[in-house]
Amino acid sequence: MYCRTCGDATSPAFNECQRCGTPLGQPAVSPGVPAYAVRGLGTAAAIAVGAASVLYLPSALFPVVGVRVARAAAEQADRDLLMGAAVAEVLLYLPYLLAFLTAAVLVIIWTWRVRKNLEAFPGALPTMGPGWAIAGWLVPFANFVVPARVVANVARDSLWRRSTGLVGVWWAAWLVFTFGERVVSKFDDQRYARLTEWPRSDAEFQTYVRYYQDAIGPRLIPTIACLIAGVSFVVLIRRISAAQQDRIARAVPAWPIAPGWPGAPIGYAPGYPTQPVSGPSPQVPSDPTVASPQVHPGAGGTIGA
Template sequence: MHCQTCGDATSAAFDECQRCGTRNGQPPVLPGVPTYAVRGLGLAASVAVGATAVLFTLSALFPLVGVRLARSAAEQLDRDVLLGAVLAEVLFTLPFVVALLVAATLVVIWTWRVRRNLDAFGGVAPAQSSAWAIAGWLVPFANFVVPARVVAEVARLSLWRRRTPWLVVLWWSAWLVFSIGERVVAQMEQGRYERLTEWPRNDEEFGTYVDFYAGALAPRLVPAVACLVAGVSFVVLVRRISAAQQDRIARAAPAWPAHPGWPAAHPGWPTQSGWPAPGAPVSAVPVSAVPASAVPVSGAAGPAPGSGGDGTGGPAATSAQLPPGAGGTIGA
């Protein structure tokens, strides 16, 4: 006997599968508990997270452009070039902000869905409430701990791991370094920028802007690298968890899709699709359960004399009976 969830051989000495925790004979998904598709959403979240990491890296490297613009402004003693540097940095940062908002929305929805799917999986007992899958990202101070706990639990129960995967630890550690480091660097740069001369007039005052951009690159590299590490590790996590959950949900789906015109399930039919199991005798299918529309009509043979097309002795349901005319049945 094999487990219906992971396919491993089960033993009578244990009541549940030793790999995935599903009880012996239990289906992969509990009947009547809703599940949510996560493969497509996970792909969209992965793309958004990857785009966010790339755009933040580009914005972190802007001091390379700022130094060149500041030097050009110092050579020409032109304050408009410095103003152009400020506007250029805004243009670098704006796409990152938009991508971050999109990625945050998709990640929160994905986290909630994969957590809710755990309620439909037999053999798992999640400790984190599904409400924390959303609130954990939004509540101050709790968002430093709760999202990691939720994703760690989802990863363990979805990937059949007894311990938290190392990717979760890597992702959350890098995310904390990025979140805290980016704010610290931004405050440091704000303090340095406020000490600059607002309207430079000579080479020395223009040179302070060159020094400002030259000294801004190194501190920005720390959160930039952390953002890339967090983005790559989270994308891998999302793809693995989404694939594992979607595959488990697919195992619980019937082999043959139901159709509105097909007969309803009968106690004598062992399959969920409403059709007899392969190899079952034809007598197991009650004729009364099959609608007339499901019976194929052949042009080679018609109904028995004196009977209707439905076999009840009345007129067939597929065509109306016309009175015989003088010229035959065609009415010629």
């Protein structure tokens, strides 16, 4: 007998597949329970997260350029150069802000969908309700812990791995970036406020040079954390999305039906693993929201996630 979720051989000595945890005899997706397509949304979210991570670099590392601009302004006694540098730093931050907001919306929707899908996967053990997949990102203080717990739960039940090491790396880097960026930004604002608004002497121009020089080191910490968090989260999104979409494509009826009968999946034979497919299975509509195949009334119950 083979597991209908992962295709591994199962043993009567165990009540569930030792690889993916699906109860013996249960389909990959519980009939009648909605399952949401996540591949396309996951790709969009991954692109948005990657774009936000990359677009953060120009504004974060602007002090490297700011040092040169401040020195040129000191040599030429040109206050307009300093003003231009301040405006340029703000303009470089705007694309990152737009990408960040886009990524935030897509990630929240993706998190809800992949968490909701667990309810259609026999053997999955959700630890938090699907509402927390949204509220966890938005509720103050809860957003320090809840998103990581939800994603760790989804990763465990979607990737069939007990280890959530990559989730830990992503969340630790995200927290370092979140707190580090705020602290550095506040510190920079306080130092900039102490600068002479309209420098006249060489000494006053040199304070701008020192301002940018002193800003380089502290900004490296949130910058590195941002890149680590972005890369690790992109990998998580793609892996989880691919695994869930593949499981939905493997959905088969919960009771035996002969090959060729209406509703029988291509390549399906009772007692044998379903063959993987590269595209959507006949049971999964191309609509963004799909439901697992319906079955005729009869024996063979299902276990909800």
